[in-house]
Amino acid sequence: MDYRRLGHSDLNVSALSLGTMTFGQQNTEAEAHQQLDYAFTQGINFIDTAEMYPVPPRAETVTRTESIVGTWLKKNPRDQVVVATKVAGPRRNMRWIRNGPASLDRTNIREALEGSLQRLQTDYVDLYQLHWPERNVPMFGQYQFDPTQEFENGEEKHWVPIREQLEALAELVAEGKIRYIGVSNEQPWGIMQFLKLAEEYKLPRIVSIQNCYNLINRGFEFGMAEIVYREKLGLMAYSPLAFGHLSGKYATNPQAAGRVTEFKGFAQRYEKPNVLPATQAYAALAHRHGLSPAEMALSFVYRRWFVASTIVGATSLQQLEENIGAWNKPLSEDLLCEIEALHLRYMNPAP
Structure with missing residues (x-):
């Protein structure tokens, strides 16, 4: 396992990180702890979670993932x-998360972090990320920016400025509850604003971007x-198997069991x-080439020069072992x- 510096931080993270979005929905606590134990023994030192996990988010399960990770952390060297x-x-439209946060303002960010720390049973998180931008941007399968979404009932919407975030x-960070900050599902304009404002106002600089990246x-x-490259940031690549599509199972059976069909x-x-x-x-x-579709898809992402760490998740230990x-299994030239x-024939069919 390789270890890489995450952006300009002093965090040395494994090239693979363990995603946890199935914990508490498709995986029990015991299964989740088994995955965490196995990943740790394989040299993975990086765990990614979120207050809204597991997915898909539901009132009955929200925050359960962090609690499961927390009970594991309590038994391991933090x-x-x-x-x-x-x-x-x-x-x-998730009213069950802090009454449906209206914004990424000071109150919501602090309340969310305090809840995460309690569930994770730790005094600090190494990396705290904004899960998606508050402002109007295309995301999660949308691919076009729509200026009309800037307005509601003829009035321009108010977004909490990035500086305030x-x-x-x-x-x-000053209180020691966060070591470093990052963003997720961001766009180029947003990244440059975070960097510019951090420098201008002597505020914490983002060290990472967690965005979707895979063969399609x-x-x-x-x-x-x-x-x-130019700003010395690290990409945390999520969905390297494209929700299982790049495992090949849906290519042969569109109704195969998995998150897509479930x-x-x-x-x-x-x-x-x-x-x-x-x-x-x-x-x-x-x-x-004598590889499984999953092996090829994963190996491709693992060694892209701009990927700091690839987030891998699984619903079974067998899947995690393959991942x-x-x-x-590095790929030949x-x-x-x-x-x-x-790629030139099928360029980005899943933006």
Whole structure:
């Protein structure tokens, strides 16, 4: 396992991080602890969670994931684990999270963090992330910016300015409750604003971006990769298997068991016309090179130069073993060239 510095921070994180969004919904606490134990023994020191997990978010299960991670953390050396969690923003119709947060203001950010710390049974988190922007941006399968969403009933909406969000986070950093901050599901304009305002007002600088990145969603390469390089940020790549599509199971059986079929409407990012032909083509390519589709898809993401850590999750220990095992199967130059040829044929069918 490789370890990489996350952005300009002093956090050395494993190239693979354990995603926990299934804990408390598709995985019991015992199963989750088994996954955490296994990942830790394989050299993974980075855990990613969120106050709204598990997914899909529901009133009956919200925050359960952090509580499960917390009971595991309590039994393990805290200083050997890098813990990342996230604050949920508005605009997602989740009234059961802090009464449906109206904004990412000081009150909501502080309340969310205090709740996370209590559930995680720790005094601090190593990385605290804004789960998605408060302002109007396309996300979670949307792919076009819509200026009309800036208005409601003819009036311009109020968004908490990024500077105020940074000031709220700065207070918590100063109190020792957060070591570093990051963003998730962000866009280029937002990233540059966070960086500019942090420098201008001497506020905490983001160290990471957690965005979707996989063989059928490589949009990060268009503009964000340059920002990561020039500003020394780290990408935490989520959904490397595209909700299981890149495992090949839906390519052969569209009704295969998994989150896509179990939670209808939740994976709208992958409900696009070229997803199936693209995943079928990638699966065939993997088989020709003696790899499983999942191994090829994961190995591709693991070694992209701009990826600091790839978030892997699983609903079974067997799946997790395969996901981690793919680390030891780097792709040949010939295979990478064939992947690029397919990418040009099916460019980003799941933006």
